[in-house]
Amino acid sequence: MSALSVRLEQSEPIPLAAELTVAAGELLALVGPSGSGKTTILRCIAGLHRPRAGHVRCGETAWFDGTAGIDRPPQARSVGLVFQNYALFPHLTALENVSTALGHLPRKERPARARALLERVHLGGLEERRPAELSGGQQQRVAVARALAREPQVLLLDEPFSAVDQVTRRKLQRELAELRRGLSIPMILVTHDLEEAAMLADRLTLLHRGRTLQTGTPEEVLTRPKDPLVAALVAARNIFAGRILAHDAERGITLLDWHGRRLEAAPAPRFPVDAEVAWTIPPSEVILHRRVQPSRGVAENPVSGAILDLVRLGSLTSVSIRVPGEEQALIMDVPNHVAWRNGLEPGIEIGVSLLAKAIHVMPGSEVRSQNTEVSNSAPLLISDF
Amino acid sequence: MEWGPFLLSLQLAVATTAILIPLAVLAARPLARWRGPSKPVVEAALTLPLVLPPTVLGYYLLVGFGRASPLGRGFEAVFGAPLAFSFEGLVVASLIANIPFAVQPIQRAVEALPREIADAARVSGMTSAAAFWRIELPLIAPGLMTAAVLTFAHTMGEFGVVLMVGGNIPGETRTASIALYDETQIPGGAPGGLAAALLMLSFLSILAVQVLARRRR
Numbered sequence: 001m002s003a004l005s006v007r008l009e010q011s012e013p014i015p016l017a018a019e020l021t022v023a024a025g026e027l028l029a030l031v032g033p034s035g036s037g038k039t040t041i042l043r044c045i046a047g048l049h050r051p052r053a054g055h056v057r058c059g060e061t062a063w064f065d066g067t068a069g070i071d072r073p074p075q076a077r078s079v080g081l082v083f084q085n086y087a088l089f090p091h092l093t094a095l096e097n098v099s100t101a102l103g104h105l106p107r108k109e110r111p112a113r114a115r116a117l118l119e120r121v122h123l124g125g126l127e128e129r130r131p132a133e134l135s136g137g138q139q140q141r142v143a144v145a146r147a148l149a150r151e152p153q154v155l156l157l158d159e160p161f162s163a164v165d166q167v168t169r170r171k172l173q174r175e176l177a178e179l180r181r182g183l184s185i186p187m188i189l190v191t192h193d194l195e196e197a198a199m200l201a202d203r204l205t206l207l208h209r210g211r212t213l214q215t216g217t218p219e220e221v222l223t224r225p226k227d228p229l230v231a232a233l234v235a236a237r238n239i240f241a242g243r244i245l246a247h248d249a250e251r252g253i254t255l256l257d258w259h260g261r262r263l264e265a266a267p268a269p270r271f272p273v274d275a276e277v278a279w280t281i282p283p284s285e286v287i288l289h290r291r292v293q294p295s296r297g298v299a300e301n302p303v304s305g306a307i308l309d310l311v312r313l314g315s316l317t318s319v320s321i322r323v324p325g326e327e328q329a330l331i332m333d334v335p336n337h338v339a340w341r342n343g344l345e346p347g348i349e350i351g352v353s354l355l356a357k358a359i360h361v362m363p364g365s366e367v368r369s370q371n372t373e374v375s376n377s378a379p380l381l382i383s384d385f
Numbered sequence: 386m387e388w389g390p391f392l393l394s395l396q397l398a399v400a401t402t403a404i405l406i407p408l409a410v411l412a413a414r415p416l417a418r419w420r421g422p423s424k425p426v427v428e429a430a431l432t433l434p435l436v437l438p439p440t441v442l443g444y445y446l447l448v449g450f451g452r453a454s455p456l457g458r459g460f461e462a463v464f465g466a467p468l469a470f471s472f473e474g475l476v477v478a479s480l481i482a483n484i485p486f487a488v489q490p491i492q493r494a495v496e497a498l499p500r501e502i503a504d505a506a507r508v509s510g511m512t513s514a515a516a517f518w519r520i521e522l523p524l525i526a527p528g529l530m531t532a533a534v535l536t537f538a539h540t541m542g543e544f545g546v547v548l549m550v551g552g553n554i555p556g557e558t559r560t561a562s563i564a565l566y567d568e569t570q571i572p573g574g575a576p577g578g579l580a581a582a583l584l585m586l587s588f589l590s591i592l593a594v595q596v597l598a599r600r601r602r
Contacts, residue, residue: 075510101517103509
């Protein structure tokens with residue numbers, strides 16, 4: 001089985017400057033806001049859209065090569081594509097829908113193979129139903145079975161979970177995670193849902209206005225964004241400006257100045273001393289100091305400030321803290337019981353530690369996170385507590 | 386009642402429908418996907434027979450079929466008989482008069498097909514021919530049936546164009562509506578049977594179109 005390598009360039013109808021490679025058996029999530037070109041990239045790979053330049057290669061075989069003038073039609077590309085709205089053939093039964101993609105088999109073998117594929121996506125018994133007689137989740141499974149029927153060399157999934165309800169979505173996501181373990185081909189999942197991408201994908205490519213900005217494991221992209229733009233796109237909170245003070249190679253840290261505070265950060269030797277930089281820390285890596293009896297390890301980047309407000313989101317409470325000198329609030333996520341046990345409420349002073357290895361330094365001094373600005377946010381009372 | 390003219394109309398309607406519908410499919414598919422600036426002009430031209438007075442259309446066809454035109458000369462050279470005032474001439478006239486009835490329902494049906502359906506067929510590895518026969522044709526079938534019924538019914542009752550192009554030759558160009566007109570003009574004529582037959586046929590045609598429209602939903 002072979003890897004997929006894609007490079008696409010065009011300026012119209014929507015600009016593309018995309019580059020991605022997917023290894024055999026790997027699932028890559030292509031993530032970006034709507035209109036960022038996710039679907040167009042899939043269409044280019046499938047041969048449904050012709051970019052101006054670039055290449056689409058599966059192993060050694062070129063499916064598209066702008067320079068060499070190669071452009072294979074979709075029929076000659078061996079791609080399985082699950083369309084966003086499934087695009088099932090409405091006049092054909094589930095079995096017939098799957099059979100349409102079995103043209104490579106002798107006619108006599110098709111029904112049995114189609115049956116086996118439907119069985120594999122848990123649709124045994126529903127072979128004779130038409131799409132209109134199936135639920136959204138069942139339709140999606142037919143679409144997956146049809147995409148796999150060709151025994152494709154690449155599997156493309158265009159927001160396959162967007163048209164179903166939450167409960168069905170969770171179920172289908174689990175099924176995909178199971179299904180992919182049996183597949184040794186490159187897979188691309190298009191989604192605008194970061195959480196879904198992080199849950200299902202091996203790697204994640206972030207797309208913005210047709211450009212692939214950063215590729216890495218979901219953890220990498222989400223916690224160590226390449227620059228403030230990526231950070232904003234992955235909805236990173238806690239993006240602040242700072243200045244490089246020094247690099248300590250021995251201890252493997254970089255020292256930052258943050259409004260006169262000295263912060264120890266993850267090593268970022270590529271930035272020269274005195275450079276103005278942006279930095280970010282996930283809210284889960286901000287650790288609350290116990291108020292009554294100070295815990296050990298409080299020496300790590302201690303910061304104190306007053307609580308602005310608390311927002312409870314599921315099992316976590318998001319605490320915004322006003323840090324003297326900083327315009328934006330620092331966000332800390334703690335389990336609800338921790339917030340409750342420590343008596344956190346707006347107005348009180350707390351101490352926190354910013355875990356050094358979680359402080360990620362980025363280029364650029366242009367800093368905009370979604371955090372509340374301290375200046376125009378009055379403390380909110382959460383009646384939930 | 387004399388059934389000759391009615392059977393002649395039936396022949397004309399069957400011939401027109403059988404020839405026109407495949408041609409209309411060929412025309413409607415590219416027309417549905419075409420996005421050129423001159424599209425409205427072409428569509429207007431194809432719709433023209435719908436609003437043009439049948440006598441005007443008949444007049445131009447008559448001129449076109451005559452010995453003075455290349456079409457008329459060519460037909461006579463090949464078949465040894467003139468196109469005007471012949472059954473063949475009626476068929477050609479009917480084909481032209483029925484273009485809007487045949488093309489429009491099929492074009493609408495093609496336009497209503499989601500692009501993804503055609504894309505899915507290609508990605509599934511189907512050849513264009515297989516995608517047309519297995520996917521597209523069954524899905525536009527209701528539009529096709531509507532086009533066929535409208536063309537058939539319209540041809541059964543056509544009067545003006547037929548009279549201009551065909552004249553009134555019994556057994557050759559004397560169709561049902563013309564015979565009906567004749568019967569009302571002669572003393573002791575019996576137009577009732579033909580009128581009732583045409584009424585019945587028209588009603589059944591429209592009923593068929595309605596039923597098809599319901600099934601499509």
